Amino acid sequence: MKVLRYSMLAYWGLPSFNPVVMTCPTLLKMASQGGANAIGHGDILGSVKEGKKADLILLNIDQPHITPTQNLVNTIVDAANGHDVIDSIINGKLVMKNREVLTLDEERIRFEATQHMNEIIKRAY
Numbered sequence: 001m002k003v004l005r006y007s008m009l010a011y012w013g014l015p016s017f018n019p020v021v022m023t024c025p026t027l028l029k030m031a032s033q034g035g036a037n038a039i040g041h042g043d044i045l046g047s048v049k050e051g052k053k054a055d056l057i058l059l060n061i062d063q064p065h066i067t068p069t070q071n072l073v074n075t076i077v078d079a080a081n082g083h084d085v086i087d088s089i090i091n092g093k094l095v096m097k098n099r100e101v102l103t104l105d106e107e108r109i110r111f112e113a114t115q116h117m118n119e120i121i122k123r124a125y
Contacts, residue, residue, distance in 0.1 A: 024077040058087040 036046025044053050059080055061067055066084070069075040088096040095103045 024071075024074040027077055028073065054089055054092040056089050057085045058089075059084045060086045 033042060033046035036042045036044075039045075044051075045055060046052070048054070048056065059066075059076065061072065061076075061080075061084070063084065065079045066072075066075055085096070086099055087094065093103075095101065
């Protein structure tokens with residue numbers, strides 16, 4: 001989401017200095033449908049429509065850096081981050097619920113990553 005915010009701020013370098021040049025709804029569309037098109041899957045990804053894969057995230061917007069707001073889309077682009085994601089659905093399958101990953105053993109992954117890091121450090125010295 002930082003990329004969206006940086007894109008929103010990029011207009012500052014334009015001669016017109018016009019915030020309408022790159023609106024937040026445009027940035028969201030670029031990130032979703034534009035991203036899907038960029039990888040050649042715009043026909044099955046990038047928007048919530050019948051027949052497309054159901055990939056989406058749910059944000060906790062009941063937080064002081066997001067609400068209150070007069071324009072939720074603008075606020076999400078400007079202020080939301082990965083820590084605000086509470087649920088994630090990929091291809092119609094719930095993979096994260098209340099910030100708990102349901103499809104991976106996070107504790108095992110962290111343990112194995114620590115072991116690998118320690119092995120790399122031993123080889124380095």
